[in-house]
Amino acid sequence: MFADKDVRAVFAVRGGWGCARILPLLDFATIRANPKLLIGFSDITALHLAFAARAGFTTIHGPNASSSWGKFSWDGFRAVTFDGAMPTFANPVGNEDRLVQRVGRIRTLHPGKASGRLLGGNLTVLAALMGTPWLPDFTGAILFIEDIAEAPYRIDRMLTQLALGGVLGKLAGIVFGQCVDCGASGPSYGGFTLSQVLQHHFGALGVPVFQGAQFGHVANQFSLPVGVRAEIDADLGTIRLLEPAVI
Amino acid sequence: MAIERRGVLAAMGALLLAAKAPPPMTTAAAPLALVKPPRLRPGDTVGLIEPAGFTDDSFDQRDVRR
Numbered sequence: 001m002f003a004d005k006d007v008r009a010v011f012a013v014r015g016g017w018g019c020a021r022i023l024p025l026l027d028f029a030t031i032r033a034n035p036k037l038l039i040g041f042s043d044i045t046a047l048h049l050a051f052a053a054r055a056g057f058t059t060i061h062g063p064n065a066s067s068s069w070g071k072f073s074w075d076g077f078r079a080v081t082f083d084g085a086m087p088t089f090a091n092p093v094g095n096e097d098r099l100v101q102r103v104g105r106i107r108t109l110h111p112g113k114a115s116g117r118l119l120g121g122n123l124t125v126l127a128a129l130m131g132t133p134w135l136p137d138f139t140g141a142i143l144f145i146e147d148i149a150e151a152p153y154r155i156d157r158m159l160t161q162l163a164l165g166g167v168l169g170k171l172a173g174i175v176f177g178q179c180v181d182c183g184a185s186g187p188s189y190g191g192f193t194l195s196q197v198l199q200h201h202f203g204a205l206g207v208p209v210f211q212g213a214q215f216g217h218v219a220n221q222f223s224l225p226v227g228v229r230a231e232i233d234a235d236l237g238t239i240r241l242l243e244p245a246v247i
Numbered sequence: 248m249a250i251e252r253r254g255v256l257a258a259m260g261a262l263l264l265a266a267k268a269p270p271p272m273t274t275a276a277a278p279l280a281l282v283k284p285p286r287l288r289p290g291d292t293v294g295l296i297e298p299a300g301f302t303d304d305s306f307d308q309r310d311v312r313r
Contacts, residue, residue, distance in 0.1 A: 001294040001296065004294070006292050007292055007293065007294040008285065008287060008288075008291035008292060008293060009284075009287055009291065009293045009294070010293065010294040010295075010296055011293050011294065011295050011296070012295075012296055012297065012298065012299070013295050013296065013297045013302055014297060014299065014300055014302060015299050015300065016297075016299035016300025017299055017300070018298075018299055018300075019298045019299040022298055032282075035282045035283070035284040035285075036284045036285065037284045037287065042299070043298075043299035043300075044298070044299060046299075047298065053276035054276060056280060056281060056282050057281065057282040057283065057284055058281065058282075058283055058284055065295055066302065081286060081287045082286060082287050082288070082289075083286070084286050117281075133276060134276075135276070136276055137276060227281050228281070244283065245283065245284075246283050246284055246285060246286035246287075247283040247284070247285055247286065
């Protein structure tokens with residue numbers, strides 16, 4: 001598909017599991033010689049990270065082809081992939097009749113701004129690639145991660161793996177997106193909450209970190225170009241691209 | 248003095264993070280010079296892949312085509 005000159009971009013229809021199985025089978029010489037946008041998220045993270053490591057061109061962590069393509073998702077995707085724009089991604093502000101925003105609110109774990117290459121995707125997939133040659137170098141990167149249906153103790157285990165593997169200590173900043181159905185249940189009952197786990201791992205790193213950005217297994221999501229330079233503002237909860245993702 | 252499990256584990260976590268991180272055990276690839284793919288244009292042909300599952304629901308397939 002990458003060698004086919006008629007194909008301008010490659011969409012994942014959906015996520016799932018097992019994408020990493022095909023990594024050793026991909027012809028990265030051909031892929032690198034034919035840069036074109038790859039779009040998707042969730043298990044497609046295996047491709048995003050492998051492409052960042054082996055293909056060296058931008059891919060888009062955004063809705064899969066069968067995802068919801070509402071105006072919020074579409075506008076961000078179009079700006080990045082059609083217009084070559086450098087948008088500032090921020091969560092949508094709802095019309096809640098409340099003093100404090102609840103839906104789409106962000107939480108600053110460590111204040112400040114940071115810039116670096118955007119690298120990341122699904123935390124489970126990323127953790128599963130640790131120790132393999134399919135991970136890019138995270139030095140100075142902005143790590144963005146999300147997940148679904150993972151109890152806090154599992155999130156803790158994966159983040160501990162990233163810490164012990166030296167990834168967290170290399171980062172310039174971190175954005176934790178949506179973690180759908182990640183509440184305490186089963187073995188986590190009575191243990192740490194997700195917020196506590198994130199605070200434990202990220203709070204002491206001394207780099208800007210915020211939680212709650214609108215990407216992951218949700219209807220409205222950012223289209224984050226993997227590999228491009230961006231600046232995050234952990235106080236405002238924004239991700240601003242510093243260069244276009246396409247030519 | 249009472250010792251709470253939460254407090255002990257939290258302190259251990261803080262110590263873990265405060266400790267000098269060892270050299271990474273990963274075999275991370277060195278950064279490649281970033282190449283920018285061409286932008287999309289209306290009417291472009293796009294490829295569809297399913298490397299992480301399959302879709303056999305006809306509604307989903309119609310939806311994707313649209």
